[in-house]
Amino acid sequence: MPEKWHILEAQIVETKRFLDSAFTIKYLGHAKYFLGLEIARSPDGMSITQHKFIRDIIQDAGLISSKPASTLLPLGVKLSSQDTSVLPDPEPYRRMVGRLLYLSFTRLDISFGAQQLSQFVHRPCDTHMNATLHLVRYLKGCFDQCLFFPSSTSFSITAYCDADWVGCVDSKRSLMGYCIFLGEALLEDEEANDGCSFYGGGRVQMFRLYSL
Numbered sequence: 001m002p003e004k005w006h007i008l009e010a011q012i013v014e015t016k017r018f019l020d021s022a023f024t025i026k027y028l029g030h031a032k033y034f035l036g037l038e039i040a041r042s043p044d045g046m047s048i049t050q051h052k053f054i055r056d057i058i059q060d061a062g063l064i065s066s067k068p069a070s071t072l073l074p075l076g077v078k079l080s081s082q083d084t085s086v087l088p089d090p091e092p093y094r095r096m097v098g099r100l101l102y103l104s105f106t107r108l109d110i111s112f113g114a115q116q117l118s119q120f121v122h123r124p125c126d127t128h129m130n131a132t133l134h135l136v137r138y139l140k141g142c143f144d145q146c147l148f149f150p151s152s153t154s155f156s157i158t159a160y161c162d163a164d165w166v167g168c169v170d171s172k173r174s175l176m177g178y179c180i181f182l183g184e185a186l187l188e189d190e191e192a193n194d195g196c197s198f199y200g201g202g203r204v205q206m207f208r209l210y211s212l
Helices: 003-022 051-060 091-103 108-118 126-141 201-211
Strands: 037-042 045-049 147-150 157-163 175-182 185-193
Touching (some): 051 091, 051 126, 091 108, 091 126, 108 126, 108 185, 147 185
Antiparallel strands (some): 037 045, 045 147, 157 175
């Protein structure tokens, strides 16, 4: 084990002692379930999933017997706030999108779709709800994926960046995203609008990488 890990373990022990001196605490061992996160450890590393949470989303959406979707969002559909078929009750849409945003903590593959859908919670329409149900069917087809942190990883940092080339039909702006890896372990990811409508895709990516 690298020396850095020994130092980290010593710091963890010291933190426990400090908390125990200030509060009445009970150490229950390694976490296995926390706020919907299912945590499993093995000699190969640690995995974090939300399988039960996904099952609940699929069931509450009434899609238990539906056919899985192979794409994150419907192909060829451009979501817009200008749609006129407003949902009579926006709460089911808002609740489902909120759950998808929480799920994206461990299912980074849906981050883009969840971010897109979250732009319309103030005035959701039929097209937005249909796209949300499509994303839930996508989850049904890749239910077993997880976030994995290998135990034997290098300390090299790699960053990736991309943009969707003015994908927002309302603002004419690009959605940028990046992810940062420590070895094979994903440390951080984020999606955000570039804030400028005139940037070309290449310039957007260079601007985003510079801001990291």
